[in-house]
Amino acid sequence: MNAQDIQARFAPQGLDHPAERLGPWRFLRTLIRNPLETWPRALFEERSMRLDFAGRPLLFVMDPAAVDDVLVGKADIFPKAPIVQRAIGAAVGTKSIFTAEGADWRWQRRASSPPFRHGTILGFVPAFAEAAEATARDLAGKGQGTVDIAEAMMKTTFDVIVETMLSGRGGFDIERFGTEITRYFDTIGWVAAYAVLGLPQWVPYPGRKGARAGNGFLRKEMARVVAERRAHPGEVPDLLDFMIAAKDPETGRAMTDAELADNLLTFVVAGHETTALALTWAIWLTANAPEVERKVLDEVASVAGDGPIEASHVEALVYCKQVIQEAMRLYPPAPLIPRISTEATTLGEDQIFANMPVYVPVYAIHRHKRLWDEPEAFAPERFRPDLARALHRGAYLPFGAGPRICIGAAFAQIEAVVIFATLMRAVRFTPIPDHRPMPTTRLTLRPEGGMPMTVARR
Numbered sequence: 103m104n105a106q107d108i109q110a111r112f113a114p115q116g117l118d119h120p121a122e123r124l125g126p127w128r129f130l131r132t133l134i135r136n137p138l139e140t141w142p143r144a145l146f147e148e149r150s151m152r153l154d155f156a157g158r159p160l161l162f163v164m165d166p167a168a169v170d171d172v173l174v175g176k177a178d179i180f181p182k183a184p185i186v187q188r189a190i191g192a193a194v195g196t197k198s199i200f201t202a203e204g205a206d207w208r209w210q211r212r213a214s215s216p217p218f219r220h221g222t223i224l225g226f227v228p229a230f231a232e233a234a235e236a237t238a239r240d241l242a243g244k245g246q247g248t249v250d251i252a253e254a255m256m257k258t259t260f261d262v263i264v265e266t267m268l269s270g271r272g273g274f275d276i277e278r279f280g281t282e283i284t285r286y287f288d289t290i291g292w293v294a295a296y297a298v299l300g301l302p303q304w305v306p307y308p309g310r311k312g313a314r315a316g317n318g319f320l321r322k323e324m325a326r327v328v329a330e331r332r333a334h335p336g337e338v339p340d341l342l343d344f345m346i347a348a349k350d351p352e353t354g355r356a357m358t359d360a361e362l363a364d365n366l367l368t369f370v371v372a373g374h375e376t377t378a379l380a381l382t383w384a385i386w387l388t389a390n391a392p393e394v395e396r397k398v399l400d401e402v403a404s405v406a407g408d409g410p411i412e413a414s415h416v417e418a419l420v421y422c423k424q425v426i427q428e429a430m431r432l433y434p435p436a437p438l439i440p441r442i443s444t445e446a447t448t449l450g451e452d453q454i455f456a457n458m459p460v461y462v463p464v465y466a467i468h469r470h471k472r473l474w475d476e477p478e479a480f481a482p483e484r485f486r487p488d489l490a491r492a493l494h495r496g497a498y499l500p501f502g503a504g505p506r507i508c509i510g511a512a513f514a515q516i517e518a519v520v521i522f523a524t525l526m527r528a529v530r531f532t533p534i535p536d537h538r539p540m541p542t543t544r545l546t547l548r549p550e551g552g553m554p555m556t557v558a559r560r
Contacts, residue, residue: 166496213348282316
């Protein structure tokens with residue numbers, strides 16, 4: 103790709119990463135506010151970087167070959183770091199597919215896989231398109247009003263996950279569900295700070311009581327849905343039915359109701375949050391890049407005309423997919439992959455000790471000066487099929503990599519393309535002048551303060 107073409111693109115204002123390591127108290131204050139702002143500039147320039155926290159060594163790995171070792175080649179000796187259990191286990195349980203390890207994880211992965219097969223996902227395209235069309239009608243009805251696109255995308259993808267994974271059943275209070283998820287995520291900075299300091303989990307922090315109460319509500323809702331489904335199975339099996347029926351082929355055991363509820367919460371939260379964020383950033387980036395917007399509209403018109411996006415259109419929406427991929431490069435929904443070594447080993451030239459945390463900073467890798475031309479620029483052409491095939495798999499990680507790659511990766515990509523194409527054709531999105539959304543880490547990478555934009559019918 104011509105470097106001049108990249109330079110001509112929109113380059114969103116980024117975070118001001120420190121040139122030097124922050125002092126202890128400034129580090130903790132910044133970690134609580136936004137962990138991403140503690141990352142030094144060297145993460146975006148070096149192949150690896152060793153830091154010490156509370157007297158313990160920690161290695162950040164940015165070299166694609168070493169990243170590949172951590173997530174693929176040596177994945178068995180790099181399980182998820184304890185901070186994952188501390189930060190996420192409280193939200194989705196310690197035995198869900200996201201937090202489990204070893205044989206417990208493997209059989210849950212197999213049990214949950216049927217709805218994520220390619221043919222099954224294509225069967226969901228009408229549901230993706232219908233949810234997007236409903237959102238488009240709602241947005242177009244706002245006139246020239248200002249709308250929080252992040253909030254609108256959260257609702258859209260929540261509707262999708264309930265329709266596709268739960269056959270439209272569940273009776274969730276969507277507004278409260280979103281509120282409680284956000285309330286819990288807003289405390290993650292404190293959780294991370296306490297983990298760094300080695301404080302016990304019972305030590306209070308601002309928002310802890312409300313977050314725990316909200317999490318209790320979410321898990322109670324999941325338990326209710328599981329109980330109702332056990333009493334009234336669906337005529338056509340969906341994700342929950344598959345999980346209820348699944349048995350470990352080695353032991354014959356099935357998931358308990360508590361495990362079912364934890365896994366269901368994992369899929370509902372992760373299944374809509376990450377896709378909603380990818381769409382939010384993609385819409386905002388495209389609205390700031392008129393040439394990209396024109397190409398998107400031309401492709402959608404050529405492929406689908408005025409009709410709904412169908413399964414047969416997905417493969418032809420090549421440029422729309424590139425926009426989503428580039429949005430997830432600049433703003434990966436999961437910006438950090440924490441691992442810990444179970445034994446001594448090496449990663450490139452770095453010596454790794456047993457029980458040493460090894461972090462894969464996805465956000466930094468995706469903007470790394472050694473890996474990308476003009477890394478801050480928004481250029482969907484980077485993911486033109488011939489160029490994308492040349493990418494090292496350790497250089498682009500929106501869904502992770504290796505055996506623990508996100509089980510819903512293909513689902514999320516197809517869903518995002520269908521919703522994006524549908525919305526862009528129906529609605530004109532205009533950025534608010536002088537509004538520069540900053541990425542903030544709350545487990546996922548959200549725009550601080552939401553994403554207000556002006557919307558109007560095309």
